[in-house]
Amino acid sequence: MPLGEFDLIRQFFTRRPTRAVLGVGDDCALLSPTPGYQWAVSTDLLVKGRHFLSTVPPQRLGHKSLAVNLSDLAACGANPVAFTLSLSLPRVDEPWLQGFSKGLLALADRSGIELVGGDTTAGPLTVGITVMGEVPPGQALLRSGACAGDRLWVSGSLGDARLALEVFRGTVALPAAAFERVRLRMEQPEARVSLGQALRGIASSAIDVSDGFVGDLGHVLAASGVGAQVDWTRMPCSADLMTQPESVRRVCALSGGDDYELLFTAPPGSDLAVQRAASTAGVQVTPVGVIVPTPGLTVHDAEGRPLDLVAHAGFDHFAPP
């Protein structure tokens, strides 16, 4: 006899609440917000074939589903608190659920965020997560705070996830070990939660790179009413991506997406504070450009010539896959 919905949820996703007053299993979960803090909320929906491939191991998908949501909390500098999970599954597949919940809950434990509610139903494979976090009033990192003269920074490196996708698509070939590394970047990204928290009071704006550097930077520039000049030669790329031709590097690093690195701005005098925050969080950060008063984005190559950015405008979830 197949497991019923309620048994299924209970078995894989119900654990004793830690911080929540009431966890999974009633009509609502109950939480006690920290007095004086603001509540940060974000939601992301992952659909097979668009946000993940059918070949992804369930444990990595569980991790990634939460990571992409944690990345939004990171971009706000919020402390993770709780999340809900909506799962639509073609059928009750216990090994799949075991792997998925293992990856999901391992990252949750490591990030100090608690699963407080969910809904499971039959249907096409779809994962919806809503995360909630806390941030001291006025300290949330917003997209709208970039000022002319601010330095533009990127955490980690960009483009590996897209490079892995191109290997899956057959347009790029990589040695096995390199493929495993970039595949992990695509299937099991790390959200920069500690960095976001450490940048509170230092960064003037922030966003996470989910749709691609050019597109996501565009959101910051539009929200802040400013422009940016970026030095292509300073863009942080992994050693694996550096083995690729310039054209592949550009596509992957500038419009690849799925990076979940933080892209942020900080006043010019704050370089040391930024580096200290990054060191605290154990993440490398690289200055890649500067914010300018005139709207528009220019990315210069090594010779100072502007790159053509039309091809890098960002990920449209309604564009053909």
Place this chain on the structure above:
Amino acid sequence: MPLGEFDLIRQFFTRRPTRAVLGVGDDCALLSPTPGYQWAVSTDLLVKGRHFLSTVPPQRLGHKSLAVNLSDLAACGANPVAFTLSLSLPRVDEPWLQGFSKGLLALADRSGIELVGGDTTAGPLTVGITVMGEVPPGQALLRSGACAGDRLWVSGSLGDARLALEVFRGTVALPAAAFERVRLRMEQPEARVSLGQALRGIASSAIDVSDGFVGDLGHVLAASGVGAQVDWTRMPCSADLMTQPESVRRVCALSGGDDYELLFTAPPGSDLAVQRAASTAGVQVTPVGVIVPTPGLTVHDAEGRPLDLVAHAGFDHFAPP
């Protein structure tokens, strides 16, 4: 040129925040929880063919998607505050989005709940909503509070949504006007938010009837460690359902589901307080049974004989449609 994802969200779902500190459009929304209140959270995922038919007008689907979530806040007695929306759509269909957002936002405005974030993507039609509300500490209505001797109450009437489904399935025929009435109950249910709020401090337990009376009552009994005796002749059924044979009435009212009425218990001395709360909320409530110390559920017919409840055990989201 089709609308891009961001334009699409902006056009139909972005409005100036009212209560939220920061609404749709950044990585996270920001909210200021009311000092001293607990935060109630619930999530529901609606999939075509399982939670709604392809024939449902988009405006009604927008309403229902939020209503089923508000119903969880109602069952906790929480005040609605904010919600997020995740939408997977086969294609960008502007008339559909217009209708859906109209129904969704009209109910949101009427319920004092604010859309603070969302995610839209291409994929099979799926609607995910997470609602957040507030409740004074210790006053949330839980499933676990029913005590032996408590009276069992139901709001409104049960079974009309299932009756409408049976008409769609071709197993029942109804006059056109009656069909329109029950179809509205199925496609545009009302969440009993005001009643839930009014029952704080009065009801000992509560749940909303989403999977069917017998199944949902079973959750309350299990969580409370008690049993119940229900009088079938007192179950509130609409005039439309009363035209049906006893066998149809039983299936619809006892295991129909999709009712979004409140099923709650209250101490025997609180009948007057319950009736006053119902009157304040403008909702009819009916006492249908009593909580007993011995686990198990018995529903008696007019002659005092127990009904066979095996057929009414509740909705399994993984059972064949």
